[in-house]
Amino acid sequence: MDYLLVVLLQIAGAVGNLALVSVGLAVIFGMMRVINLAHGEFIMLGGFAAIFSVQAGINIWLAMLVIAPLSVAVLGVLVERLVMRRLYGRMVDTMLASWGLSLLLIGLATTFFGNRVVGVAAPVGSFRIGEYSLGAYDFVLAGIALVVFAAGYAILRFTRVGLVARATMQNREMASSLGIEPSRVYAVTFAIGSALSGLAGGLLAPISGVLPTMGVAYVAKAFITVITGGASVITGTALSSTLLGSINTVSTFITTPVLGDVALLLAATIFLRLLPTGITGRIFKGAP
Amino acid sequence: MKISRRLFLGGTAAALTAPWVNRSFAADDITIASIYDLSGGLEIYGQPFDACLDLAVSELNEAGGLLGRQIKVQKYDPQSNIQLYTQFATEAATSLQAATVFGGITSASREAIRPILGRYQTLYFYSPLYEGGVCDRNTFLTGSTPSQTIGQLMPFAVKNFGKKVYVLAADYNYGQISAKWVRDFTAQAGGEVIAAEFFPLDVTDFSAAIQKIQREKPDVIYTLLVGGNHMSFFRQWAAAGMAGQIPIVSTSFGGGNEHIVLTPAESDGVMAAFGYFQEIKSPANEAFVKRYHQKFGDKAPYVTEHASATYNAVHHWANGVRKANSLDRMAVIEAIESGSTVDGPGGSSTIDPKTHHCATDVHIGRVKDHSFEILESFANQPPADTAAVCDLVANPNDNQQYVIQ
Numbered sequence: 001m002d003y004l005l006v007v008l009l010q011i012a013g014a015v016g017n018l019a020l021v022s023v024g025l026a027v028i029f030g031m032m033r034v035i036n037l038a039h040g041e042f043i044m045l046g047g048f049a050a051i052f053s054v055q056a057g058i059n060i061w062l063a064m065l066v067i068a069p070l071s072v073a074v075l076g077v078l079v080e081r082l083v084m085r086r087l088y089g090r091m092v093d094t095m096l097a098s099w100g101l102s103l104l105l106i107g108l109a110t111t112f113f114g115n116r117v118v119g120v121a122a123p124v125g126s127f128r129i130g131e132y133s134l135g136a137y138d139f140v141l142a143g144i145a146l147v148v149f150a151a152g153y154a155i156l157r158f159t160r161v162g163l164v165a166r167a168t169m170q171n172r173e174m175a176s177s178l179g180i181e182p183s184r185v186y187a188v189t190f191a192i193g194s195a196l197s198g199l200a201g202g203l204l205a206p207i208s209g210v211l212p213t214m215g216v217a218y219v220a221k222a223f224i225t226v227i228t229g230g231a232s233v234i235t236g237t238a239l240s241s242t243l244l245g246s247i248n249t250v251s252t253f254i255t256t257p258v259l260g261d262v263a264l265l266l267a268a269t270i271f272l273r274l275l276p277t278g279i280t281g282r283i284f285k286g287a288p
Numbered sequence: 289m290k291i292s293r294r295l296f297l298g299g300t301a302a303a304l305t306a307p308w309v310n311r312s313f314a315a316d317d318i319t320i321a322s323i324y325d326l327s328g329g330l331e332i333y334g335q336p337f338d339a340c341l342d343l344a345v346s347e348l349n350e351a352g353g354l355l356g357r358q359i360k361v362q363k364y365d366p367q368s369n370i371q372l373y374t375q376f377a378t379e380a381a382t383s384l385q386a387a388t389v390f391g392g393i394t395s396a397s398r399e400a401i402r403p404i405l406g407r408y409q410t411l412y413f414y415s416p417l418y419e420g421g422v423c424d425r426n427t428f429l430t431g432s433t434p435s436q437t438i439g440q441l442m443p444f445a446v447k448n449f450g451k452k453v454y455v456l457a458a459d460y461n462y463g464q465i466s467a468k469w470v471r472d473f474t475a476q477a478g479g480e481v482i483a484a485e486f487f488p489l490d491v492t493d494f495s496a497a498i499q500k501i502q503r504e505k506p507d508v509i510y511t512l513l514v515g516g517n518h519m520s521f522f523r524q525w526a527a528a529g530m531a532g533q534i535p536i537v538s539t540s541f542g543g544g545n546e547h548i549v550l551t552p553a554e555s556d557g558v559m560a561a562f563g564y565f566q567e568i569k570s571p572a573n574e575a576f577v578k579r580y581h582q583k584f585g586d587k588a589p590y591v592t593e594h595a596s597a598t599y600n601a602v603h604h605w606a607n608g609v610r611k612a613n614s615l616d617r618m619a620v621i622e623a624i625e626s627g628s629t630v631d632g633p634g635g636s637s638t639i640d641p642k643t644h645h646c647a648t649d650v651h652i653g654r655v656k657d658h659s660f661e662i663l664e665s666f667a668n669q670p671p672a673d674t675a676a677v678c679d680l681v682a683n684p685n686d687n688q689q690y691v692i693q
Contacts, residue, residue: 006499013495115331117516119523121551126529132502135527138495206527208492208520209549213329217490217517252496257487258459260496 002130007253009134015245016142021204021218022225022237023148024197029226030233031169031189033091034084037098039222040215041105042194046072046201047210048109051118060123060206065144068202069195076194080187088186102215109212119209141203148196152234156288165189166288224268230278235287239279244268317360318353318615320345320605321380323391323401328368329515332544333393336595337415338363339584341390344602346583354609362386370400377401381408387615388413388605390598395419395461399689402427406687411617413605415598417543417563419465420645420671421690423678425621428644430601430637431594432563434469435673437539440650440666441561442473449535450507451479456497456521457512458540459486466512466539468692469673482506489514494521498528511538519546526554535559543592547655558655563648564596564634565660576633593634600632600646604639625681635667642679645671 025039036042046068053063079101087093122137156162167175168185176182200218201210208214225244229236247267252260275282322341325334341361349358362384366372373392380386381404388411392398398414402424405412412427420433445453453474457463463486471481482504485497498521501509513521525531537559541547547555566577576599581588589595604624609615611623625641635649647670653660677690 003499003503010495010499014493017493110327115327115329116545117519117549119519119549119551121553122523122527126527128529132499133529133533134499135495135524135529137527207524209516209523211516214492214517217492249496253500256485257491257493257496 002132005129006132006134007250009129009139010253011246011249012142013138014249015242016138016145017204017207018221018225018245018248019145019149019238019241020141020200022222022229022241023145023152024193024195024200025219025222026193026226026229026233026237027152027196028190028193030231030236031165031193032088032186034088034094034190035091035098035223036193037095037219038079038102038105038215039098039197040217040219041102041109042072042075042197042215043201043204043218044109044210044212044215045075045105046198047205047214048113048118048201049198050202050205051120051210054120060120064202064205065199069199072198072201073191073195076191077187079194080190084190085183085186102219106212106215113212115212117209117211120206122206137206141207144203148199149234149238153288156234162288221264224265228268228271228278230275230280230282232280232284232287235284236278236280239284240271243271243279317358318355318387319360319362319384321362321364321376321384321386321389321391323364323366323373323376323380323389325368325393325397326363326365330368330393332516332589333416333592333594336589336592337393337598339580339588340591340595340599341602343580343583344599347579348602348606354606355613355615364391366397370397373397373400374404377404378408381405381410386410387609388620390415390601392416393594398422409617411605411620413601415601416594417539417597419462419469420673421465421677421692423643423674423680423690424687425644425680425684426617426687428601428604428624428639430597430604430646432597432648432650432669433645433671433673434466434473434539436563436648436650436669436671437561438466438469438473439672440664440669441537441539441559441652442470442479443477444561444652444664445508445510445535445537445559446474446477446479452504452506453479453481453508453510454501454504454506455481455484455510455512457484457486458514458518459488463512463514465691470510470512472692479508481510487513487518490517492517492520494524495528497521498525498530501534502530506534509534509536511536512540513538514540515544516549519544519550522546522550522554522558526551532557537561542653542655542660543594545590545592547660548590548658552655552657555655556657559652559663560655560660561650561652562593563637563650564591564593564632565651565653565662566591567653567660568634568651568662568665570635572631572635573633591633596633597637597646597648600630600637603630603632604628604637604646635665638668640671640675642681643671643674644680645674647671 049071050063050068053067124136229240248264251263324337364376390413415430417431457467541560607628608620608624612619629638638647650666650669652664
């Protein structure tokens with residue numbers, strides 16, 4: 001009985017984890033149709049930003065929740081200005097450019113930070129359920145993911161800024177003729193997406209440690225989650241994270257971590273065969 | 289000027305022989321090659337190998353070299369890439385004509401270059417600890433094997449902590465084969481492996497494994513985890529409040545500087561068995577560590593067993609060359625087989641002529657505050673696993689890696 005509860009809690013943790021890792025990519029891809037293959041490296045740099053701040057004596061929560069997203073947002077602004085701005089509407093070119101950027105960032109991080117894992121201890125302790133002891137940090141992550149998604153939904157659905165963003169996403173020309181400057185919307189969107197990737201990196205640092213090549217493992221999972229989610233940035237990513245996270249965790253518990261990943265990929269393949277436009281291409285259509 | 293065919297042929301022949309002539313005239317130096325990953329994912333393992341090879345060679349050179357000649361090391365960095373291993377091994381054996389090659393970190397890289405060096409008849413030394421079983425007259429292996437480390441650690445663990453063992457291992461040949469040895473030695477010690485889980489090297493999420501372990505309630509956890517991603521297990525184990533709840537023993541923990549990267553809260557109490565720890569208290573080791581830090585500074589990488597066995601490997605080769613009074617491959621092999629002992633930093637290392645492995649001292653250490661406290665030491669442990677299947681004295685042409693079933 002306790003074990004069942006433990007498995008359920010682990011599922012919640014895994015879903016939160018997957019949602020956090022994917023949301024930055026979802027914002028950039030969903031709003032701008034730009035596939036940011038450097039997403040994993042944005043996560044990695046967020047992790048390094050958090051860890052170096054902690055090593056410099058800054059409070060760990062401040063480092064993870066403020067410094068990591070801010071520093072990656074600054075990088076995002078630069079990347080948008082220098083690279084992405086020139087490539088809007090050319091999806092394959094944005095992929096190539098961001099892939100190159102990804103290799104460059106891995107190389108730079110390896111050169112300057114060294115090819116070794118750095119880490120910090122998790123800032124919260126553990127709790128017990130019956131005979132089982134669990135890390136509380138996973139649930140802090142799930143809680144933060146919940147807050148991020150709720151805030152994202154509220155902003156897109158109920159505020160003027162959200163309306164402008166959705167309008168630009170749906171019909172760029174029309175939005176432009178109504179006095180909205182799409183290039184500004186894009187710049188802000190890219191910065192926010194980058195900030196969310198940085199936030200994910202900062203929050204993951206105590207769990208997985210940070211390594212220059214860590215992004216590779218995340219970008220594939222995030223990408224699959226976003227594609228499975230479909231057109232709606234927030235709703236789609238939340239639904240697909242829940243679905244794929246649960247499948248992954250349950251199959252990992254029953255079998256091995258390898259088969260857990262296999263199950264996740266298999267589920268994503270089947271879903272895309274049945275719902276080629278993603279979950280929100282069929283249900284919850286039009287939700288933000 | 290008109291170039292006649294004769295002139296052309298003569299010139300070409302001169303040009304082609306020139307490097308060869310050059311080399312034999314300038315051959316005051318003995319050239320040896322090293323192939324260790326000094327960049328890429330395995331860099332953290334490779335740096336200490338390289339430092340200890342340098343230390344051993346510079347000590348030999350300061351003492352006058354070998355056969356009255358200085359030793360020069362040609363270093364190749366395969367960048368954690370197996371393809372470069374095969375390319376560099378070929379180059380070292382052919383164009384460089386290296387007297388011997390020290391190289392290979394993972395078992396995969398060893399199996400990539402061992403056949404090449406065999407084919408080109410170039411003597412080969414492999415120094416990391418590994419899963420055992422290589423039987424090849426052209427190769428000497430100075431690192432420890434499972435019977436030496438696991439064979440001591442398992443009786444220790446079963447006696448002190450209990451019979452139920454849970455194994456977590458890296459999912460490639462090292463982890464798979466070593467896990468079989470753990471099963472074998474646990475059974476011999478009267479215990480039982482209740483579960484073995486394998487993790488690819490890119491896995492960072494161990495939460496499911498941590499809950500499964502709590503459900504199975506083992507007395508001991510045995511880890512054969514490898515590399516930076518797998519360190520997450522110890523972080524998540526501590527974050528789940530489990531640090532110190534179930535004893536963890538390992539024959540890989542520390543080889544990748546885990547005890548230095550992880551915080552004391554995450555790593556204190558983990559026990560490991562190796563042929564060497566930097567903390568061993570003996571006059572020989574204290575002098576060795578002092579020389580090491582004099583040469584490379586206080587921030588030099590922690591000396592792992594891999595590194596100290598590399599130091600021993602260079603000295604075994606030097607023993608062979610001195611005894612044979614020659615660099616000839618077969619003469620050196622026979623000289624080493626006739627008996628070579630190196631009083632290395634971790635104790636004496638003696639070549640076993642039948643297996644080309646080393647009898648070595650083995651120590652069990654426990655992590656405390658980023659370093660190991662030595663709990664027990666076992667003198668002169670023979671490479672019994674490989675010796676059970678390999679006899680190069682009786683079958684000098686044997687050339688394969690035996691694997692436990």
